[in-house]
Amino acid sequence: MEYKKIGIVGAGTMGRGIAADLLFHGMSCILVDISNDVLERAKAEIIRIIRFAPLANASLPKLNAEDAISRIKFTTNIEEISDAEFIIENIPEKWDMKETVYRELSKVCKSEVNFAVNTSCISVTKVASVTDRPDKVIGIHFMNPSYLKNCVEVIRGYHTSEECIDNVKALLGQLNKDVVLVNDYPGFVTNRISHLFMNEAAFVVQDGVAKPAEVDEIFKKCYGHKMGPLETADLIGLDTVANSLDILYESYQDPKFRCCPLLRKMVDANLLGRKTGKGFYQY
Template identity: 35%
Template sequence: MSIKKVMVIGAGQMGSGIAQVCAQAGFDVTLNDMKQEFFERGIGAISKNLSRDVEKGRRTEEEKRAILDRITMSLDLQDASNVDIVIEAAVENMEVKQSIFKRLDEIAPAHAILATNTSSLPITEIAAVTKRPAQVIGMHFMNPVPVMKLVEIIRGLATEDEVYESVEAMTRKLDKTPVEVNDFPGFVANRILLPMINEAIYTLYEGVATKEAIDDVMKLGMNHPMGPLTLADFIGLDTCLYIMETLHEGLGDSKYRPCPLLRKYVAAGWLGKKSGRGFYVYE
């Protein structure tokens, strides 16, 4: 099927990035959130990214304006009534996502694909609340979306081949690299990444080394662009905890148990960069 009109749900860091790359690729984009201030914050981030591209000569001011003009504000899910695909990028919570998908199933056209940007939750379980599980799929973008090339495309148990092929073709049009992944907790990216981060937190918790030393070992010894504790702060410690809990519950193996220090920081509201404090303090 041909995809021309896209709705992105959630104007946060991930949602605004997805909206930006869709608009850059020529799609008409409806960016939905619950409040106008959330939309304005998201469109502000998109405009800032595009202005940086203009300054560096990667695109013109006219191109920037054309991209922004392809993005329309939405404060009502009813606006999904005339789109070809919805990409949900709301909070990483099963109840929230199922609630959104139930409503989308009633609103979106019969041909529309319902995609979720979940980083760890089962696609099949999300699809089960709809009457169109064959048209539900995972599109897990990496952060920051405008920069990172990978998109994990996750089939649910019932996802049709035609739906997968349409989403794969759309992903390539976004100048991203699609990788097909089966529906297991954490998929590939977070099943490997988050246990590494969790082990780094255990290393700090057990007093093996300081946070700076742990990050330096992984940067200088393993050639990682940033250390695992810095990366955890960037992802959000609440998100890290939620993914570890999803892995632990879904796979039933004690190696996925979240570190007590991670739980303590989240309980204290030390969520990383977004809250001003995590393993490091941010101005």
């Protein structure tokens, strides 16, 4: 099957990047959020991505921004996603919000439509349990920014069918992305490990061992990482990192996932990273 119209729930950082990625690969989408202000900011950001991303990745086509953005329907009405062929959900890592959204999606989407959970840490199986189609629910953990990353972590829930996996591979194939298929446990592979890096890096700064730039420099120059753990945290959003750590701590009851107090303090101060202009770094 070749997909043409994708439904995206959540117009934050990930939703915008995925929407742009779809446009670069010839698809259209319906972008849903509860806030018109967020949708307006998303539109402006997607236009910026369309104009400048090909400079960073020469394999991306140069698109006319106005023509491309016309292939996105921006809406606050989730019922307008009903004719989408595939759903990708990107809302915050809060279970009560996830549960509400998936119950609504079950009501408005066609029975054959697959649901992709773009979650950092919440169990895909748990999400599937509140839908009317647990065999059609799967995790797709897109890396940020989606349009510059050619590999994704795909998470098989307990009930996820082989047909659903094949459908996801077909969609991601259209986006020219490689798939690494893993099983469902909170945090999966990427975030179960990467959040330990980010959290411990915050502890290192809190304890006065090193400054943020020094921590990140060690990871980039000694380990060859493209970004350090604190730069990565700022990119993701410190609120998202803290929420994910809370989910990991609750899921495993393991103290290694205890959120660093400095990280919590920065979230309370609205120092969330790139999204607010200041986190461990000034933007």
